[in-house]
Amino acid sequence: MGFSRTYEEINEKIKTGRVVVLTAEEIIPMVEEKGVEAVAREVDVVTTATFGPMCSTGAFLNFGHSDPPIKMTKVWLNDVPAYTGIAAVDAYIGATELSESAGFEYGGAHVIEDLISGKPVKLRATAYGTDCYPRREIETYITKDTINQAYLFNPRNAYQNYSVAVNSSDRIIYTYMGTLLPKLGNATYCSAGQLSPLLNDPYYRTIGIGTRIFLGGAQGYVAWEGTQHSPSVSRNEKGIPVGGAGTLALIGDLKQMDRRFIRAAIFHKYGVSMYVGVGIPIPILDEEMVRFVSVKDEDIQAPIVDYGVGRRSKPTYGTVSYKELRSGKIIIDGKVVPTAPLSSLAKAREIAETLKTWIREGKFFVQQPVQPLPAEQLTKPLEIREKDEFPINI
């Protein structure tokens, strides 16, 4: 048995200010220099982070009751529709929903950013009116301070690895992976690589339901596995998935967030999305965790996918490592293709540093997951079926 430590021991050290925290980038040269065992003894926590566009983001809001009260059936925030098919004054504003007046230039992500910034947001709602909720329409202004709850609940964030996008067709295309130039004119990629949370804990030993995290500048939690969580994809010899794999559903208090770490985005001719900052501390429980967090860009591969083909299964051009992607150019079929990132490594570093400071200053404690994420599972496609194709018809 090698060295090991518990969550309780780490939190005790955080309380007394003796905790040793490094970022997932800083740990790499340290492991090379001192070896796995020495680092396991010396370091308690490693911080990881990412700051990328995450469409599956949104916020639950409770507006409070007006007089006379209304049971809202349709809701708009700055002209962006929100979903209100839940209780009378509860709604969910999704990041990608578009404004009915400004279209692509303003969406749910902008509403969320405006709320975080403390700006007044116009609330409009209609209703059919009931005996207990007689009001049929309302128009007013809210801010994050005038409403009861405002919390982000993001069904899918922090993808464990992702594809590299290229375009083999002969026209320019506009995608959620940015502007892709014709005839393999460029390649875009979207992961913090060696700093990315789930790439530093590839089998979800410490990241699970209940893990305390940094979300958009506030403390939040992992709420559930993310949608399309798909841990059973193929992995390389280091256990790193080659392409999109695990995902996380995240929750956190919008009122505590900071626009420095969460921003609305517009992908030209595609739609609105949201850059979300996520930071996750990895407790160094034993030597195996040191091996996991010492993962390097050269150990992480991503498939090169042709977005020029508008089908579910897109052709690929093999794989490439993040080290090659970060060099600024890759070679595809003998052609030199310039690369560009979409997720911000500079911001991810800022988040990993911020989380490190929080832990060192005793403001953030590590939380053991209450339940692990599924370890085996694949994403199902959606097929077009007839009802009578199913064996049992009830």
Add this chain to the structure above:
Amino acid sequence: MAKKRIVLTFPPSLVEKPLTYRLVKDFDLAINILHARIVPRESGRLVIELSNSSEENIDAGIRYLEEQGVNVEPLSKEIRWDEKECINCGACTAVCHSDALRMNPETWKLEFDKDKCIVCEMCVPACPLRIISVTF
């Protein structure tokens, strides 16, 4: 060293004339081609930077071009990048062919080299934060 950045638009009849050659030979101008779109039998567009020790030589070269029927306009448009709003994602660098926008390989922050910019405007819609604009 005097420098001028100009946009040339010339009709199909002039596309095959060796105009730039004459600028070098007769006016002793150094030419830096920033952007070219020239298709035989169609009108062409060329963005160039002319330099010479004297501004008069440059102006003489420009007059010569105008006499040949080329429309000459100063490259007065400029790209504005709102640096303090930038999240350093890098999406704009995917479409910048002139290397004016590039990520610093150490800090991974965006750097903008105005001198390399040919004002092709590709980066304007490519920025997801809408913080790159063109000014006149």
